Amino acid sequence: MVWMMIEVGMKMGGETRRSGGAILSLSLWRGYPGRARSASEVRLDWGRRRRWKIGYYYYYPSPSTIGPRPKREWIRRLQYFLLQHPDPEVRASLRIPPAQLQQDGLVLYPPEVPTDGRPIHGVCSWESSGCLRTPQNGYSNHLDIIQPDPHSWVVNFDDGPLPPSERLYQILDQFGIKATHFWIGGNVLKYWKLAKMADRRGDHLAVHTWSHSHLTSLTSHQILGELGWTMQIIFDLTGKVPRFFRPPYGNIDNRVRAIAKHVFGLETVIWNFDSVDWGLNQTYATGDQVDRPDPRTAPTLEQVVEAIGRFASANSSSAGGLILQHELSLEAVEAFRRSWDSVRAARFSSVGPLPVCLDAGMAQWYQ
Numbered sequence: 001m002v003w004m005m006i007e008v009g010m011k012m013g014g015e016t017r018r019s020g021g022a023i024l025s026l027s028l029w030r031g032y033p034g035r036a037r038s039a040s041e042v043r044l045d046w047g048r049r050r051r052w053k054i055g056y057y058y059y060y061p062s063p064s065t066i067g068p069r070p071k072r073e074w075i076r077r078l079q080y081f082l083l084q085h086p087d088p089e090v091r092a093s094l095r096i097p098p099a100q101l102q103q104d105g106l107v108l109y110p111p112e113v114p115t116d117g118r119p120i121h122g123v124c125s126w127e128s129s130g131c132l133r134t135p136q137n138g139y140s141n142h143l144d145i146i147q148p149d150p151h152s153w154v155v156n157f158d159d160g161p162l163p164p165s166e167r168l169y170q171i172l173d174q175f176g177i178k179a180t181h182f183w184i185g186g187n188v189l190k191y192w193k194l195a196k197m198a199d200r201r202g203d204h205l206a207v208h209t210w211s212h213s214h215l216t217s218l219t220s221h222q223i224l225g226e227l228g229w230t231m232q233i234i235f236d237l238t239g240k241v242p243r244f245f246r247p248p249y250g251n252i253d254n255r256v257r258a259i260a261k262h263v264f265g266l267e268t269v270i271w272n273f274d275s276v277d278w279g280l281n282q283t284y285a286t287g288d289q290v291d292r293p294d295p296r297t298a299p300t301l302e303q304v305v306e307a308i309g310r311f312a313s314a315n316s317s318s319a320g321g322l323i324l325q326h327e328l329s330l331e332a333v334e335a336f337r338r339s340w341d342s343v344r345a346a347r348f349s350s351v352g353p354l355p356v357c358l359d360a361g362m363a364q365w366y367q
């Protein structure tokens with residue numbers, strides 16, 4: 001049975017509102033009762049065939065929606081993997097309950113949930129127990145990307161696109177380099193012209209969730225919405241299906257990883273050094289979702305620049321750099337500009353977007 005539901009913009013349970021020239025007034029949905037029997041039956045189609053387009057407007061959740069309502073095809077795919085995936089580890093991961101977000105921004109799991117990193121049983125939470133999916137922790141597949149190829153330096157920025165991104169693009173042009181952007185979907189909706197500029201300059205586009213929330217504290221359907229809508233808007237704007245995703249705050253466990261990988265085909269990317277540029281003054285911060293710097297402990301611009309330079313020279317002959325850096329504020333962009341001389345002086349053999357620094361430069365950029 002196929003049924004259709006017509007939804008008018010303002011009625012979406014408060015999820016939709018006018019913003020940035022991209023509201024959508026009408027969307028056409030199809031219901032799919034029954035359960036999928038194979039993964040191929042619920043293949044994700046990022047194309048536009050199933051979406052109702054009026055002029056140039058599409059339907060998206062409003063930028064600040066935490067865990068926006070997912071599309072039905074994403075839910076169906078999750079159900080298939082939850083119930084029928086041949087790998088028991090995937091099924092177990094998808095049954096991990098959401099953690100509770102505490103006042104201090106840290107998450108707490110129910111007492112019966114083991115937070116260690118054991119495959120199958122463990123949550124493998126990076127925040128609660130420092131667990132990453134690495135061979136050292138007993139994992140053999142779907143590993144977290146925590147560093148690039150040796151002797152390489154990933155140029156990457158989180159939290160854009162935002163007004164300071166325009167300045168960042170100018171600097172990248174000056175330096176003659178391209179970058180990876182881990183984008184917040186809500187910011188892509190608000191600043192879609194800046195998003196198109198990044199795509200046109202040939203930068204690499206990746207996912208950083210819709211609302212910059214603590215993913216492990218959300219329900220699985222909310223996680224679907226956070227990742228799915230960010231991929232959808234990047235696809236609608238650029239025709240590209242992202243392959244890489246970075247969890248905000250590094251807040252990730254095996255449930256989030258399983259949804260990212262098995263529903264959406266996303267690889268998880270962490271970092272091997274935090275530049276702490278998010279602690280600088282923030283012009284154009286995105287609001288409550290992003291950590292506000294504490295003026296008592298905030299680093300100075302000079303300290304951030306110096307720390308990046310030190311890390312670059314210490315790692316040029318060993319691990320390489322996949323650092324945490326932001327296009328969140330003019331200050332953070334300036335820290336990148338000023339630190340670039342010392343990165344260049346470290347003479348990495350590859351410098352550029354993430355895929356250029358993985359698998360000897362042969363990694364796919366998109367799906």
Ligand SMILES: [Zn+2]
Binds near residue numbers: 208212249
């Ligand atoms: Zn972020």
